[in-house]
Amino acid sequence: MDILIRDACGRPGDDPIFTINSLANARRAAGMKVVNASLGALLDDDGNLAVMDAVTEAFRAVPPARGAAYAPIAGDPVYLEAVLDDALGGTKLRDCAVAVATPGGTGALVTAVMNFLEPGQALYTSSYYWSPYRIIADQNKRTVATFPMFDEGGKFHLAAFESNLVELLQRQGRALVILNFPCHNPTGYTLDEDEWKGVVAALERCAKHGPIALLVDLAYAHFGVQDRVLWARLLEPIASKVTILAAWTASKSFAQYGARVGALIAAVPDADARSHVANAMSYSCRGSWSNCNHAGLLAVTSLLTDPSLVSRVGKERAALVQGVSERVDAFNRAASEKGLRYPRYEGGFFVSVFTPNAKVTADVAAEGGVYVVPMDGAVRIALCSVAVRDVEMLVDHVARGIAAAEQQAASATA
Numbered sequence: 044m045d046i047l048i049r050d051a052c053g054r055p056g057d058d059p060i061f062t063i064n065s066l067a068n069a070r071r072a073a074g075m076k077v078v079n080a081s082l083g084a085l086l087d088d089d090g091n092l093a094v095m096d097a098v099t100e101a102f103r104a105v106p107p108a109r110g111a112a113y114a115p116i117a118g119d120p121v122y123l124e125a126v127l128d129d130a131l132g133g134t135k136l137r138d139c140a141v142a143v144a145t146p147g148g149t150g151a152l153v154t155a156v157m158n159f160l161e162p163g164q165a166l167y168t169s170s171y172y173w174s175p176y177r178i179i180a181d182q183n184k185r186t187v188a189t190f191p192m193f194d195e196g197g198k199f200h201l202a203a204f205e206s207n208l209v210e211l212l213q214r215q216g217r218a219l220v221i222l223n224f225p226c227h228n229p230t231g232y233t234l235d236e237d238e239w240k241g242v243v244a245a246l247e248r249c250a251k252h253g254p255i256a257l258l259v260d261l262a263y264a265h266f267g268v269q270d271r272v273l274w275a276r277l278l279e280p281i282a283s284k285v286t287i288l289a290a291w292t293a294s295k296s297f298a299q300y301g302a303r304v305g306a307l308i309a310a311v312p313d314a315d316a317r318s319h320v321a322n323a324m325s326y327s328c329r330g331s332w333s334n335c336n337h338a339g340l341l342a343v344t345s346l347l348t349d350p351s352l353v354s355r356v357g358k359e360r361a362a363l364v365q366g367v368s369e370r371v372d373a374f375n376r377a378a379s380e381k382g383l384r385y386p387r388y389e390g391g392f393f394v395s396v397f398t399p400n401a402k403v404t405a406d407v408a409a410e411g412g413v414y415v416v417p418m419d420g421a422v423r424i425a426l427c428s429v430a431v432r433d434v435e436m437l438v439d440h441v442a443r444g445i446a447a448a449e450q451q452a453a454s455a456t457a
């Protein structure tokens with residue numbers, strides 16, 4: 044008799060991205076020149092994790108007895124207000140928004156899936172997506188449905204977004220749409236203003252077919268080049284027709300991946316409905332992690348509200364964003380010289396390059412010491428962990444990998 048229930052048997056114990064990372068590190072330890080573009084953490088040009096001094100100080104300054112005490116289940120009210128200001132400040136959504144603290148953006152995604160989809164239903168996202176969406180869905184007895192992310196011109200595929208969403212609504216009666224912009228993981232894509240307007244119009248039409256919650260995954264919000272609340276302003280007119288959610292996290296914006304500080308935000312114009320949503324979200328917190336890392340919540344509250352820390356974080360973060368954008372520029376230069384096909388890329392941790400065979404491309408690149416993550420139809424490059432001086436070598440080996448994949452595809456059809 045199996046000790047595990049049927050669903051839990053045969054689960055993979057290793058994450059494919061961490062496996063690639065270990066291979067890269069082993070090659071480096073053996074003395075080979077390696078460019079490891081597998082992991083999504085921001086490293087400086089010497090390969091050390093980028094941290095911000097102001098953030099470290101704020102964590103050290105948390106009074107031990109406060110940090111050691113349980114946080115309120117939904118999170119400290121001051122923390123929640125500060126997060127709402129950071130995510131939605133200056134927009135009308137801010138006036139009708141509630142939030143609960145969660146362990147990172149991951150916790151926010153879990154809470155949304157548990158409350159805005161029935162068991163057995165599919166969350167709805169783009170064909171390229173952060174793979175834990177599927178694990179979160181699966182673990183919670185939900186699934187994933189997608190639309191092709193890009194049209195033939197390489198732009199966001201609005202028509203497919205709408206038509207697949209209508210079909211899904213007809214099938215399951217409600218939808219939880221997850222869009223990860225700006226700086227989508229894994230493609231690097233950011234919707235421009237017209238594309239957001241197209242999404243808003245499509246959602247308004249689709250809402251006639253059943254209740255929709257749109258969750259904007261803000262994991263990389265501080266790394267985009269766009270006005271940070273543009274999306275929220277554009278969504279204001281449909282807030283009474285579509286429930287607007289956001290997954291907020293301190294992981295990338297404060298370079299504090301390990302602190303597990305995040306929040307699920309819900310903008311709900313109707314006061315009664317808002318209090319039901321707040322209660323449901325808080326109930327889910329109690330039933331999954333009870334409450335969050337209190338020291339982390341207190342430190343991030345200071346970072347969001349203390350004027351001198353706010354200003355220091357602003358400067359330190361700007362330096363990190365500048366470092367990333369130098370890599371982005373270097374990548375765009377080298378990749379266009381080599382004629383690589385990839386979506387519009389203006390900033391953020393990742394970019395994906397299209398290839399007819401991602402495995403062949405990743406294997407050939409790895410032979411040359413460049414480690415990227417193969418996906419369906421593309422390889423993901425974590426530029427966040429690549430020094431600017433290594434970008435050319437990276438592009439060179441990815442280009443070789445794509446040429447090998449194309450050659451293989453051509454000989455298969457010959």
Ligand SMILES: Cc1ncc(COP(=O)(O)O)c(C=O)c1O
Binds near residue numbers: 148228294
């Ligand atoms: C697209 C996306 N969403 C959410 C997250 C959640 O991260 P965390 O739980 O650390 O906030 C990540 C982290 O890599 C991500 O890439």
